[in-house]
Amino acid sequence: MIQAGNRIDLLFADRSRKHFMPFVTVGDPSLEVSFQLVKALVEAGSSLIELGVPYSDPLADGPTIQRASLRALASKTTIRDVIDFVRRLREAGIEVPLVLFSYYNPVLQYGIDAFFADLRQHGADGVVIPDLPVEENEAAVQAARANGLHVISLVAPTSEQRIARIGQRASGFLYCVSSLGVTGAREELPDDLAQFLSKVRASTSIPIAVGFGISTPQQVRQVAAHADGVIVGSAIVQEIERNLPLLKDSARREEGISNIKTFVQNLLSALK
Amino acid sequence: MTKTTAAYKQVPDEKGRFGSFGGRFVPETLMNALDQLETAFEEARRDPQFLAQLNHLLCHYAGRPTPLYEAERLSETLGGAQIYLKREDLNHTGAHKLNNALGQGLLAKRLGKKAIIAETGAGQHGVASATVAAKLGLSCKVFMGEEDIKRQALNVFRMKLLGAEVVPVTSGTRTLKDATNEAIRYWVSHVDDTFYVIGSVVGPHPYPYMVREFQKIIGEETREQCMAQIGRLPDVVIACVGGGSNAMGMFYPFIGDEVNLRGVEAAGHGLASGKHAATLSLGTPGVLHGALTYLLQDEWGQVQEAHSISAGLDYPGVGPEHAYLKEIGRVSYTAVTDEEALAALQLLSETEGIIPALESAHALAEAVKIAPQMGTDQVIVVCLSGRGDKDVEAIQHYLEQGGEKR
Numbered sequence: 001m002i003q004a005g006n007r008i009d010l011l012f013a014d015r016s017r018k019h020f021m022p023f024v025t026v027g028d029p030s031l032e033v034s035f036q037l038v039k040a041l042v043e044a045g046s047s048l049i050e051l052g053v054p055y056s057d058p059l060a061d062g063p064t065i066q067r068a069s070l071r072a073l074a075s076k077t078t079i080r081d082v083i084d085f086v087r088r089l090r091e092a093g094i095e096v097p098l099v100l101f102s103y104y105n106p107v108l109q110y111g112i113d114a115f116f117a118d119l120r121q122h123g124a125d126g127v128v129i130p131d132l133p134v135e136e137n138e139a140a141v142q143a144a145r146a147n148g149l150h151v152i153s154l155v156a157p158t159s160e161q162r163i164a165r166i167g168q169r170a171s172g173f174l175y176c177v178s179s180l181g182v183t184g185a186r187e188e189l190p191d192d193l194a195q196f197l198s199k200v201r202a203s204t205s206i207p208i209a210v211g212f213g214i215s216t217p218q219q220v221r222q223v224a225a226h227a228d229g230v231i232v233g234s235a236i237v238q239e240i241e242r243n244l245p246l247l248k249d250s251a252r253r254e255e256g257i258s259n260i261k262t263f264v265q266n267l268l269s270a271l272k
Numbered sequence: 273m274t275k276t277t278a279a280y281k282q283v284p285d286e287k288g289r290f291g292s293f294g295g296r297f298v299p300e301t302l303m304n305a306l307d308q309l310e311t312a313f314e315e316a317r318r319d320p321q322f323l324a325q326l327n328h329l330l331c332h333y334a335g336r337p338t339p340l341y342e343a344e345r346l347s348e349t350l351g352g353a354q355i356y357l358k359r360e361d362l363n364h365t366g367a368h369k370l371n372n373a374l375g376q377g378l379l380a381k382r383l384g385k386k387a388i389i390a391e392t393g394a395g396q397h398g399v400a401s402a403t404v405a406a407k408l409g410l411s412c413k414v415f416m417g418e419e420d421i422k423r424q425a426l427n428v429f430r431m432k433l434l435g436a437e438v439v440p441v442t443s444g445t446r447t448l449k450d451a452t453n454e455a456i457r458y459w460v461s462h463v464d465d466t467f468y469v470i471g472s473v474v475g476p477h478p479y480p481y482m483v484r485e486f487q488k489i490i491g492e493e494t495r496e497q498c499m500a501q502i503g504r505l506p507d508v509v510i511a512c513v514g515g516g517s518n519a520m521g522m523f524y525p526f527i528g529d530e531v532n533l534r535g536v537e538a539a540g541h542g543l544a545s546g547k548h549a550a551t552l553s554l555g556t557p558g559v560l561h562g563a564l565t566y567l568l569q570d571e572w573g574q575v576q577e578a579h580s581i582s583a584g585l586d587y588p589g590v591g592p593e594h595a596y597l598k599e600i601g602r603v604s605y606t607a608v609t610d611e612e613a614l615a616a617l618q619l620l621s622e623t624e625g626i627i628p629a630l631e632s633a634h635a636l637a638e639a640v641k642i643a644p645q646m647g648t649d650q651v652i653v654v655c656l657s658g659r660g661d662k663d664v665e666a667i668q669h670y671l672e673q674g675g676e677k678r
Contacts, residue, residue, distance in 0.1 A: 056444065056574040057560065059453045060299045060460070066443060078572045104297055105559045109573030131297045131559070135287065156301035158463060166300075180301060181461035 006148055007097035007125045008172045011047055012207040018224045018271045019047035021209055022264060023101060023233030025068035026051050026085050027077025028240060033247045033257075037240070038089055040261040042096055045268050049094075050128065050231065053082045053102035060103075060130040062184030064234040067241065079106040083118050090123035097125040099152060099172075104132045107140070116143040126150035126172045134166050141171075156180070157196050167203030173229060176200055178212045184234045186213035189222060197226040217270035224271055232267060239263045283596065288477020290596035296476040298456070298562045305463045310478040312383050317485060322378065329374050333407065334364045336371075336489065340497035340653070345623040353646035355639055356506065357656040358494050360518060361628065367658030368490060368518045369400035373469060375486035377404035380467035387411045387462070390469045391455040393420055393448030393514070394584035394631065395427025396658055397471030402436035404469075412436040415455040419446040420583045427662050445577045448514075448587045452561050472515025473591030476562030480520075480591050487521025494653055495525050502651055508532045508642070511655035512634040513605065514549065514585035516594045518657035523603060532604075535594060536638045538580030539607035549578035550607040551590040552598050560589040566598070581610035581670065582630035584658075608637040614670065616640050617660065629658035630667070 011019065022041050026034045038049055054072035058065060079102060086098050100119065107115050107129065119127070126149055132140060137151055144151045150172025155163055157179060167174060176197060179190045190196075193210075200208055209229030214220060216235075223230050239260050240247065246256030283290045296306060316322040330336040338359045347355045360368035373390075380388050388410050392398030398414035405412030414431055418440050421428050431438050439458075444450035452474075459468045473480040473487070491509075498505055509526055511519035513535040523533045540548035548554070555566040560575055568576040568588035578588040597603040608616075613630060616637035621627045628636060632655070639654050646652070660667070 057449070057453055059456045059561075062457070063443075073574065080572070103559075105567075105569070105575070106573035108558060109569065109571065130299055131562070133296065133298065133300055133303050135303075136295055136297055154300040156299070158301050158304050160304055162300075162303060177299075177301060180463060182457045 006150065007095070008048070008099070008150055011097050012173060012228060015207065015228065019209070019229040020045065020268045020271055021048040021050060021229045021231045022046050022236050023050040023052055023231060024236060024240070025054055025065060025072050026082045027054055027072030027075050028068040028237070029071050029244060029248055030075050031077065031081060031085060033253065034085065035088060036253065036257050037260060038094065039092065040257050041264055042094055044261050044264045046096065046264070047229070048097040048099060050099050050101045050233070051082055051085065053079050053100055053106055055103045055106060058103060060182055062182040062234060064185070064237050064241070065183050068237045079110050083122055086119070086124045087122035098123065099126040099128060100124055101128045101130070104129050112139050112143045116147040116149055119149055120147035124149065126152050128152045128154070128175060130154065134169055155200055157190065163200055164203045167200065170204055170206055173207040173209050174200060174204055175231070176208055176210045176227065178210050178214065178223070181212070183212055185215035185238065189213060189219055193223070194226050217267055220267050220270040230271070236260065236264065283593065284477060284481050288481065290480070290593045291599055293564050293592035293595040294477055294480060295564050296562060297559045297564065298476045299460055301460050302463060302476070306476055306478065308383070312379060313478055313482050316379055316382060322382065326375055326378055330371065330489065334370050334374065335362060337493045338362050340494055340501060343624050346620060347643065349619070349623050350640060350643040352643040352648065353507070353650040353652045354648065355643060356651060356653045357626070358490060358522065358653060360490060360655060360657045361626070361632070361659035365396070365400050365403050366661065367396040367400065367629065368487065368521065369397045369471060370403065371489055371521070372471065372483050372486040372517060373397065373400035373404045376467070376469040377408050377410065380410060380469070381408055383467060385410070385465060385467040387466045388469050389413045389415065389455055389458055389466055390471060391415045391448065391451040392471060393451070393586060394582065394629070395420065395424040395431065395662060396584060398436070398438070399427050399430050399434070401469050401471070402431040402434035405436060406434050413439055413458070415439045415441050415451040415458070417441045417446040417448060417451045420448065420451070423583050423666055424662055426665065447583070449575065449578070449589070456561065472517040473520045473593060474515040474561055474563060474589060480563065480593055483517050484520045484524055484593060487517050488524045490518065490521040490655065491523060491525035494522065498653070505529055505531055506651040506653040507646070508534060508652045510534045510536060510635045510638050510652060512536045512585060512631050512657060513552065513590060513594060514538070514587045514631065515589070516591040518655050520591055520593055522655045523597070527602060533602065534638060535603050535605045536634045537605060537607040538582060538585035538634055539609045540579040540581070542609055543607060547579035548607065549580040549585050549587060551588060552594060552605040553607050557595070563592045565592040565595045566590050581613065582634065584629070584631040585634065606638060608634050612637040614667065617667070626656070627660035627664070628656055629660045630663045632657045
């Protein structure tokens with residue numbers, strides 16, 4: 001545990017519960033829509049929200065989140081806007097853990113120390129940096145720790161002998177990549193997923209969450225049997241994409257938000 | 273060997289760092305593959321059988337050693353230093369890219385992989401990879417930006433003729449940067465059975481180091497040829513820098529010598545125009561494609577579009593070892609514009625009967641600038657990294673639009 005009060009630690013204090021952890025790209029298609037969306041995701045019963053920082057070169061992301069990134073960049077969303085967005089959510093009374101998902105370069109340009117200090121000040125709890133493996137993350141981990149935040153590590157099916165080392169060093173929760181490849185909905189999850197997850201489970205004392213490719217209630221249920229948290233990104237972004245005409249029209253925005261909320265409630269029902 | 277060389281041999285360190293640059297900033301999914309690649313490369317470069325195989329191909333298939341050619345009419349025309357050209361354009365497939373593609377292709381076979389992938393800008397690395405795949409019996413997919421596919425139609429057809437699949441990349445800037453993103457994404461999905469042949473001294477460790485090792489034959493030959501033909505080392509060595517593999521291969525064996533090394537970037541429409549690819553001249557440190565290096569980026573860390581008439585230099589990053597060489601002041605980096613490169617290309621064509629690639633024409637343009645200020649007893653070596661056949665259509669189009677550029 002990092003420090004009393006980190007919401008990720010508080011969330012997982014009761015290990016009997018399974019958690020739904022959705023991802024949205026902040027600023028897709030606008031900060032205002034993202035704000036309404038996060039509120040709806042929390043109302044639907046999400047336990048933790050991953051807030052994507054848009055980036056020009058998202059090399060761990062498939063086409064769906066690439067397009068979300070482009071839309072958010074088109075609406076001029078910067079990493080500073082995402083940090084401010086956290087404060088806005090906190091001011092609105094959102095109390096679930098908030099985790100930023102950002103590639104390393106925007107963090108580096110913001111300044112590592114300033115980034116984590118500002119995150120703490122604004123009320124975030126952790127960061128996922130998909131292109132920062134454990135060999136390179138020391139500076140970020142130190143700055144995060146100094147501010148009571150978690151740098152969430154990732155493990156992949158190809159990690160093999162690295163799992164133990166990553167598992168020992170990880171903090172907050174361990175983000176398990178379900179299968180080879182970039183983010184994006186998949187028809188099927190790999191057969192040996194349970195085996196991989198039990199290996200990860202054995203390597204670490206902290207909670208594990210699974211992401212990449214999870215898009216249906218069946219898959220949510222399948223994954224939840226072996227993990228503490230289920231992360232869904234591209235499937236929700238796809239739903240946002242489908243509802244863009246509504247979301248961009250302030251008169252019909254609520255209808256769009258409500259459609260996405262229904263979609264998420266359906267996924268969440270698999271955890272009950 | 274001088275002190276510099278001894279000190280210089282330390283890079284990269286065991287974390288793949290050239291000073292503060294380099295490293296391995298990639299998704300976790302790729303980390304084991306990079307470890308395996310590093311181990312395999314370290315074993316291979318010490319394995320006499322592997323080296324014999326590679327040398328055999330370099331000699332009998334690629335046509336090495338390539339000549340060091342004295343460009344007498346060009347030198348006379350400029351009226352200063354004697355200019356020598358390292359004729360990498362005479363390599364099989366028409367550029368230095370084959371040196372590296374052969375090395376990595378053999379390594380892919382050694383690792384038991386049946387499929388290779390590659391990214392390409394101008395198409396030279398794509399052609400080299402497709403060639404090696406055909407020669408070694410591997411399947412090959414080449415990722416290429418849609419914009420570059422338009423600019424380099426001839427090379428696209430060559431790759432197809434060689435049996436490779438050219439995958440058009442429609443994301444982002446539709447040039448080399450996004451072709452590289454797409455190749456990495458594909459590799460993340462197929463890392464079990466696919467070998468990624470990176471074409472320049474960029475990417476996560478061990479690529480910048482490995483590609484340098486496969487390309488340093490350029491500088492090693494040049495050094496020997498200088499001693500044999502001129503009886504001494506050159507005063508100045510010039511090479512163009514996009515990602516920087518021909519430059520790294522040319523410079524590396526001269527690092528410890530008292531030779532002025534100059535890397536030439538693409539200034540596009542001019543450094544002040546905002547439309548250029550002068551990463552080392554005007555960029556700032558950041559992370560792209562797995563390495564910490566200089567980038568063209570905005571204040572928020574979003575990578576910016578590069579511009580150059582040459583598709584091979586049109587890249588907003590640069591090899592991390594070049595970033596290091598800039599930082600320690602060992603190599604000076606300059607930039608020449610589209611127009612200067614075109615003028616140099618025309619000059620070489622008319623005085624020597626050699627049509628250089630647009631990329632190489634940038635290095636040549638630097639020689640055109642500095643040769644007249646040097647003495648006739650001084651020697652410049654220009655790395656003529658590739659031949660210009662692939663560019664003639666684009667050049668024709670450009671000259672017809674803009675009139676005579678010289």
